[in-house]
Amino acid sequence: MQTATPLPIGPILFLDTIAEGQLRLAALFLTPRGEEPAPVLVAGEEVRAQRLAHFDAATAWRVRFALPADRASSYRWDGQDYEVAGDVGGDLRLAYVSCNGEEVGDMEREGSERNAMWARLREEHRKSPFALLLHGGDQVYADEVTQGHELSHDWPEKVPRDPSQAALADLRHHLRERFLGRYAALYAAPEVAWVMARVPSLMQWDDHDICDGWGSLRRSRTYSPVGQTLFSAAREAFLIFQQAATEGDLPLRFADREGHHLGWSVAAPELRILAPDLRSERTRRQVMGSGGWAMMETEAARDMAGHRLLLSSVPLLGPRLSILEALMVAVPRMQKYEDDLRDQWQSRAHRDEWRRMLRLVRNLARRDGHDITAVSGEIHLATRAVMDLGDGLRLNQLVASGIAHRAPPRGWARFLHALAWLGEDPLPENPIRVERIPGQRLRYVAERNYLLLERSGGAWHARWDLEASGMTEPLSLG
Template sequence: MFPRPEVIALSAELVIGPVLRRVVGTRATVWVETSAPATVRVSAGPAAGEAQTFRAYGHHYAIVVVEGLTPGGATPYEVLLDGASVWPDPRSPYPPSVIRTREGDGTDQPVRLVFGSCRETTQHATPRRLPPDALDAYSRRLMTGAETAPDLLLLLGDQVYADIPSPAVKRFLRRRRRGHAARPQAPEDQVVSYEEYTRLYLESWRDPEIRWLFATVPSVMIFDDHEIIDDWNSSASWRREVHQQPWWPERIASGLASYWVYQHLGNLAPDQIAADPVYQKVIAAADDATEVLREFGTAVGGPPSAVPGIAGDGRHPEGDGTPVYQWSYALDLGRTRVVVLDNRCSRVLDPDHRAMLPPDEWAWFAEQARGDFDHLVVGSSLPWLLPPGIHHLEAWNERLAGSDRPGWPPSPSGSAGRSTWSTGRRSSAPSTRSPRSSPRSARPAPRRSACSPATCTTRTWPAPPSATGRSPRPCTS
């Protein structure tokens, strides 16, 4: 008689993270991906927090709210899965990861932001031997203590490239799709499924320097086009054409679902996370939230109602232009307010009423731009102020791309490749007054009335290019 085999429970491991996201007063949020279901605990001195992982598409995630941090401190922290320490790695040559808190919201302590965008991948994943990209280099400078640690890292789009993956990811796609005829018309070298999206984040965020930086500096993010596809939502004709592709429904649903999990969830403050309707549904279905996220991704990326003759576009069925879900967000750091705008997903593409933000979201933005703070920083994945010549050129291109003029071959984007976006022939954007000066020094500006800030500045694509990505740049207010 054979002995009964013993069931060996495999312990959970850290796959990606920890990623330090928001630090709000004496609380902080830490995001992780794990290899199996687990109880995730983050301990930072006397402060601590705990959360159960949720499962989606066969992957396991958690976002932990750490409570009771000391104001004005820099506290090393530890991550435990089911009681076993998994971070920091005792073999790591890097300094300890810490959670830094500000002295208090009412102080005149300067605010330091670092921002950048368009990080394609690492030097190890490219066919060319290139020096470290700017984010890697910044991480190394921070490790030496030569650079003052910022309050926030602001990533303004293209954190991953679904349409331009690295050679390593292309090999993964070929291996994974070999022998499967489920997606014969899918782009050969582009990601489509959620599982393929996870490979992009795994490759980029497991880079040792980036992993340390993300574990040490709070970060917020917003998508641009390459999280989905080049020139995403550039025009009504573009959307009409791309929605005819058989692989597109899975691509847009997977791209937005993975963006919500890997990037957007951490943009929210602790109280906002608890109140987020998608998070509530995910936690309620924690054993397997795949269907919740698939339905969500489909709803927010659905076919465009703003295009005549097509119903639904991720907006409420009443047709009032209100998005089903708001990706834009705002946060306060001392006397500085940061507002980060969704310039991609919620665009109004009706050729006669084009707008970068739908009416309700524009009203929200205008409200966020007023308040009892000294400095306003607006984050955008796109340039919002262009020379008139560029604007008119793009408007001309938009009209040609949307016409049936013979001699113009169809293209996947419905327009010439571009990263900016003109208002076209007509555009609806409520006018609002905003401050014109920009902060240039670490000295706080004098207090203003509650109706307007003393300074206003915009952080946007592009930042100066580096070897493999655009450089992070400091901004002090």
């Protein structure tokens, strides 16, 4: 299959890890099949590409190299210099994005409308560069990749029981090519490409990177041969296009080098970024499996100075969604939305696990003596919440969603604002409050947005760039 997006594409820059005073980086390239991209030039030395994967008409390549982690620098490719902010040890800026697409018709959207907030992010970087770009899930909306093949066209409503191995192999080929098409279109967009060639990205996945509601669908769907083929193809695409990696060759920041779960962490001076995987081991009854929890328990025992930033693809704190979940189950017309609510930590199905995670976060904060910031996407709104952790400590939950997904109706934001009045305290000794973003009347803001996280003089602040309302005033994170 020929991708509709012109090739080559790249460089797309990823952070492998930070070690020995260096940013260990990987640059992703997509070329016409078999055509090797030009080498990357770093400090006068050429670094050639390594092939990651072949597709029908394209090849994915990776170039790994290092730049200083204490100052700005650059690399050169195909006659052009790319400046990288680099310094992660002093004052710095991070950007956070999520929900980069829509469920239906995303590839047909007009580019300047779709990527308007990416254009704003690009201008922010030009004014004051970002050291890292954090992606909190749903980097692509792959829900339509199943269409056009007889085994998956009616997914997930109808799933063949016993397809042949030849049919499954043909399905996998179909899915791989369509995942390629999604990622190629995303990375070719000029607003996205400019930023991602200059700011190293760190990504975690959520359901739409696989399919809508993955892990919250019925086991008869996700564990079927078609479901497992879909997950396998999505996982391969996630590794190639969101990590510049392949099976058995994960960057050092991943907790499980075998890849049974895809959680990772990165340490910089006075900062640790922790991103558990909330999809690989997810079922209708659990958010994380043994691997994910082992990673989190290891983190809870780790001594660390400075600020912890926890990426939770679905928000850790929010309103009492269990009421809405019960209502949807009871009303037949609303049952199609049950999977969306089961995706949340607040779901009745995950309540014990939610408490476990909140206790772990509380223990992390008390061990370090620092507040913790959780950053999430997923809900297509901007909001924030605070949990009192005791001992003068707090968990700040910041939600920025989405950068490309159009906002839901304002009535939904008003409904959630009202629902937040009821409160939700899974740990009664640690109350939760859903708070307003600076300058906003409601607790939930129905505008496209992204988030800035800034450290200045050792103090952390957050600001949202809201599509209609503009940049908010800084919010202190302690």
